[in-house]
Amino acid sequence: MDNVISLDGILGLGELKAPDTAPPASAASGCSSSSCGSSDGPADMAPEVWEKVKNHPCYSEEAHHYFARMHVAVAPACNIQCNYCNRKYDCSNESRPGVVSEKLTPDQAIRKILAVAKEIPQLSVIGIAGPGDSLAAGGRNTFATFEQLQKKAPDLKLCLSTNGLALPDHVERIAQYNIDHVTITINMVDPEVGQHIYPWIFHGHRRWTGLDAAKILHERQMLGLEMLTARGILVKVNSVMIPGINDEHLLEVNRQVKARGAFLHNIMPLISDPAHGTQFGLTGQRGPTAQELKVVQDACEGGAKLMRHCRQCRADAVGLLGEDRGAEFTIDRIEAMGEVDYDDEARRSYREHVEAERAGRAVSKAAAKAEVQDSVGAQAAPILIAVATKGGERINEHFGHAREFQIYEVGPQGATFVGHRRVDQYCEGGSGDEDALDGVLAAINDCTAVLVAKIGGCPSKSLQAAGIEPVDRFAFEYIEESALAYFKDYAGRLSRGAVSVRAGQDAVIRTGALTALRA
Amino acid sequence: MAYKIKASDCTACGACEAECPNIAISFKKGTYVIDPVKCTECQGHFDAPQCAAVCPADCCVPA
Ligand code: SF4
Ligand code: SF4
Ligand code: SF4
Numbered sequence: 001m002d003n004v005i006s007l008d009g010i011l012g013l014g015e016l017k018a019p020d021t022a023p024p025a026s027a028a029s030g031c032s033s034s035s036c037g038s039s040d041g042p043a044d045m046a047p048e049v050w051e052k053v054k055n056h057p058c059y060s061e062e063a064h065h066y067f068a069r070m071h072v073a074v075a076p077a078c079n080i081q082c083n084y085c086n087r088k089y090d091c092s093n094e095s096r097p098g099v100v101s102e103k104l105t106p107d108q109a110i111r112k113i114l115a116v117a118k119e120i121p122q123l124s125v126i127g128i129a130g131p132g133d134s135l136a137a138g139g140r141n142t143f144a145t146f147e148q149l150q151k152k153a154p155d156l157k158l159c160l161s162t163n164g165l166a167l168p169d170h171v172e173r174i175a176q177y178n179i180d181h182v183t184i185t186i187n188m189v190d191p192e193v194g195q196h197i198y199p200w201i202f203h204g205h206r207r208w209t210g211l212d213a214a215k216i217l218h219e220r221q222m223l224g225l226e227m228l229t230a231r232g233i234l235v236k237v238n239s240v241m242i243p244g245i246n247d248e249h250l251l252e253v254n255r256q257v258k259a260r261g262a263f264l265h266n267i268m269p270l271i272s273d274p275a276h277g278t279q280f281g282l283t284g285q286r287g288p289t290a291q292e293l294k295v296v297q298d299a300c301e302g303g304a305k306l307m308r309h310c311r312q313c314r315a316d317a318v319g320l321l322g323e324d325r326g327a328e329f330t331i332d333r334i335e336a337m338g339e340v341d342y343d344d345e346a347r348r349s350y351r352e353h354v355e356a357e358r359a360g361r362a363v364s365k366a367a368a369k370a371e372v373q374d375s376v377g378a379q380a381a382p383i384l385i386a387v388a389t390k391g392g393e394r395i396n397e398h399f400g401h402a403r404e405f406q407i408y409e410v411g412p413q414g415a416t417f418v419g420h421r422r423v424d425q426y427c428e429g430g431s432g433d434e435d436a437l438d439g440v441l442a443a444i445n446d447c448t449a450v451l452v453a454k455i456g457g458c459p460s461k462s463l464q465a466a467g468i469e470p471v472d473r474f475a476f477e478y479i480e481e482s483a484l485a486y487f488k489d490y491a492g493r494l495s496r497g498a499v500s501v502r503a504g505q506d507a508v509i510r511t512g513a514l515t516a517l518r519a
Numbered sequence: 520m521a522y523k524i525k526a527s528d529c530t531a532c533g534a535c536e537a538e539c540p541n542i543a544i545s546f547k548k549g550t551y552v553i554d555p556v557k558c559t560e561c562q563g564h565f566d567a568p569q570c571a572a573v574c575p576a577d578c579c580v581p582a
Contacts, residue, residue, distance in 0.1 A: 077573075078575055202534075206572055207573070
């Protein structure tokens, strides 16, 4: 029963919430995981594919509201060098994707997974994403972990991330351990572009550089991708968008990976800061702005499905997308727990609950959309709105507590999730911090409104002054339906001349904020 | 005729351990070390010392 209560608290699901329990303070916040997924529901997917992705927070946009993932950092070695990576960098104040504080042995990883699975019934996926490459060094630790896990917690789905260099050598084993999702990071399909991203690779017992290195990597990535999709293993492709190097090229990447059967394409912004000590950080290579990212993502729409909910998780991220509870499960704490027994009862009942809730949602979303289409018509231009949420597809986060805002594009065609924006928490212990508020304003500068569960008077005024309407009347209701109801009201006011269209300003993707700070 | 690891630069990633044909590399006290008796600089096996070629921190050097 403890489990079920903590689950309510994490999610803030209205109907799940036990009336007499206050939600715990550790709320979900800015996700840092590869929480990217398809926005498709069961209606537009083959049944066998939907079965594979429906509870996967990274593959299904819908599932990321309900399910949690966990990365175990058992793979420290790498066989290539990327200009956006510096594996030496590890700081307790700031964490970046691909960098971890605690490397685990496969045995430690299993204990940690079982402990977390007991604590967080939403857990559905275990991934290995580094901190190096999961298939470098023969993939030894990766497969040792998966082998044990398959025996001890067969209900958890397994996935791994790789740069693809060693992938063709391991496809057999990947299939053997029932790993049905693989993420390959593919930043180019043209070695001319690749040579500016990869200084060297280690392949065939030697180090390769320049064009040769990029050519080998490209060929291995394509081969690995084809081998996986031929076996029916779902493949997501991650691309890091590096302005001036591969930004326009990503359209071609999208076309080619789609042609080879990739299920999803996730275009992520480069995280680049001189303090990280990466090659790109040192040369001053900048990351894209929110608009630049959206333009490339929109241009790829119609190619491989785009995933927009990716938070670039740490290699040891734990919890729902948007939160990182990794700090609760350190090696010391795991060791101190002694033997953890395995019991999947809480997870099973949680999944049943989600199934039931989902069935009702499809109907109400369709109704809200039809209403907007009837009353607004096609003439109104879509707008962007920001939403403060901690999961469960509801508007259930306080403005000041949000560590990220989810951005929806709302118009006569419906409400679609287009991404998330990390921010520093505005409200630390009650008092608003003006710098943080400026950061929030910059992060949602392109939005017409922000939907929240609650908001204080001061931030409310600042938002209004900046032309962003704070809206708390949909507190704890479902996001899509509320967004559409807001749009209907907004379009009405617009046609009466009561409001004017907000001039779009580019929003800032904050590199520091992109990577969840450990609470 | 042996390689060594500059411990100050080693990130303890373990990439070198997996590549050494002579199992000369092992993890000791928080870092990786090369047993000079076992190390052959990869001669007879490969064209280049494998540990140096794979090390992302460039810290495997002639002893
Ligand atoms: S593949 Fe991953 S770990 Fe290896 S260099 Fe690139 S980003 Fe770093
Ligand atoms: S040079 Fe070759 S034999 Fe010597 S430690 Fe490195 S990999 Fe092993
Ligand atoms: S490859 Fe280099 S950094 Fe990695 S463990 Fe070996 S010596 Fe250390």
